[in-house]
Amino acid sequence: MAAAVSGGDRRAHVRFQIIGALPASVNAPELLTIEVLGTSGALVHGAVPLPVNGEYDMQLVLPAVVADATVKVRSVVPMADRTGCGRFQMALEFLAISPDAGNAIAQVVGSARVDT
């Protein structure tokens, strides 16, 4: 059993501390929640600030369709955050989207417009 830590160590197995550098790779698809969707881009927020002008191949998930999209990050703004988790609002420009995605976006935009 590992040495107890504050509050009591409930671990079932002994931990082995890594001495020196031991890198690893963690794969965790990043979710970017869509706030506003347009035919030419989207406003999203996520936990990781993507570099401005970075281009990414992403998967767009809408209620009616899942499609690939190539986007360019146009702006990144830290969001006011009370939890300290740090999220970022990002504007994405569509560089390329599939016809299916285009149709689904047009449907979404056509059915609920935002007047801002």
Add this chain to the structure above:
Amino acid sequence: MIPACVQSDDGVADRRRSARAAVGEGSWFTLPSAWTVQLLDVSLSGLAFVSPLRFETGRIASVRATLGGEAFTARIRVCWSAASGAPVHVTKSFTVGAAFLPLEDGSRRALHTFLKVSPPNENQHAKHGR
């Protein structure tokens, strides 16, 4: 033109070329992401690492490493994540603890071998800790 300017309450005319709409739950982008992390400790049931990314508790991810010369891959469930004092490069870093989901045979063998026979004083070695 992009739908980026959301602060349009300032009276400035909306110059967007295309229509846009607010989107409810159930719509998102997924971006395949791989992050290089530094392992802090390892046990038969999980690991801890320092990451430039905060991982929400309960998040599922996969981790790859070379343990004692053998490839190790595991799916993990994040148990906790806390801001770390030491920044990674210039950005904030986080210490993350995660539990292994069921391991494949090869990775289980690699983990057992690494934890049992790792010799001291090598670059990739483990020491009975804490």
